[in-house]
Amino acid sequence: MPRPTSPSIPEKEFLVSAIQQSLRLDGRPLTTLREPQLIFGSELGWVECVMGKTRVLAAIDAKMVKPAADRPYEGMINIHSEISPMASSEYEQGRTSDEEVTITRMLDKVLRRSDALDKESLCVVAGQRVWSLRLTIQFLSDGGNMLDCACLAGIVALRHFRKPEVDVEGEEVTIHSPESRAPLPLAIHHTPICFTFALFSFPTTQTGSTAAPLISTLPSGSFSTHQTYALLDPDLLEETLAHGTLSIALNAQSELCVLQKMGGVPLDQAKVVRLVELAVEKAKELEIFIERSLKEDWAGRGLEVI
Structure with a gap:
């Protein structure tokens, strides 16, 4: 059975009429963001970002791998994202939509290729062992502008995450658990926001x-x-x-x-x-919001604020 046309003609006409009067249906001025919320999980690097009805979850995990042959002194960061039917009935499981391709490419540019993260700081033993980070983006609800919500969740997850401390003796690498030694924050050059x-x-x-x-x-x-x-x-x-x-x-x-x-x-x-x-101007405001949110969460965990 075909899906009903959405949005309807009355919805279109009403929205156009509102915009022409400098109004928005949710009451915001044209240049105002929906107020973001950051929800931190029990694990470091687990962040849920909420903007209006849009919800995105970002999670980071790390493992030790061999570096790429052409970049022996750099660690890796891989970004994986998928828009499932959980976000909206408009998306189908296993079928990549044009919007998903656009968002994934933009996330890669903003979070990886902008050099927000110092990849050399992920090197443990040059040419032998580096940290490989995997940033997973899950879209929980599509209330519009999933790109900005995902970018905010992703960069906050990187700043929230801490990697295990390691000791190197010769060719032997020892990874310490968080219980034995406090994990270390990632080296973040800057905080790009979309x-x-x-x-x-x-x-x-x-x-x-x-x-x-x-x-x-x-x-x-x-x-x-x-x-x-x-x-x-x-x-x-x-x-x-x-x-x-x-x-x-x-x-x-x-x-x-x-x-x-x-x-x-x-x-x-x-x-x-x-x-x-x-x-x-908005980036400066969000930077203050991010700093405050991270400090509050770290203080609740008893971690040192970096």
Whole structure:
């Protein structure tokens, strides 16, 4: 039996009408994030991130392996993610969706290729033994913008995790249990955070004189113009109906890691810079939130705050 069309025409019309009045269905301003929540598990490196109705679980485990032949002084980090029917009935078990491919590639760019983690610090014996980290991302519920939620869960999991301390005597490597010696935190260079904007473009004849914080008037043909609205951290309906998206990954030090634009909504350089500046402000706020959350959890475990 075919699934009913979603979203419906009334939903589309209502959302468009709200956006044209600079309103969102959940009451947020256009440039406001859903308030994130971080839930830490009993094990280090286990973090659940909640943003609205979106829930993502990130977990890290480590094992000792032989390094790659071309990188004998570096450890490894592998990222595995899968969107199962648990997140939404739109996804099928064993069938990779386009959204899953996009999210997985973006996670790899943000968390691994941005060099957030010092891979050389994972080396135990050069050319013989290094730590291999596996970051597993599980999508528990799709309430929109799973990418940003997964990136936040992933980087917090890396900062929360601690690897066992080891002793090296000649070629013998001894791994100490957490009970005998306190585990050590990973060497994190910086904390990249991803921010996604849903882009909507409407002809000015439809929007009238309505003004919004992030609107640009762009030429479209010879006789009309379009106004573009950028909604930070879109929910599921906004994400589904968006004409395009812009994802910006950066840290609180204003260092840009990844910029990815999808869809056909045009944005000139000035508009992109404006969105990047907004993302920097949000990154600084989230950095403070992450630091506070980690300190509270470590204090509850009796661990030293690094």
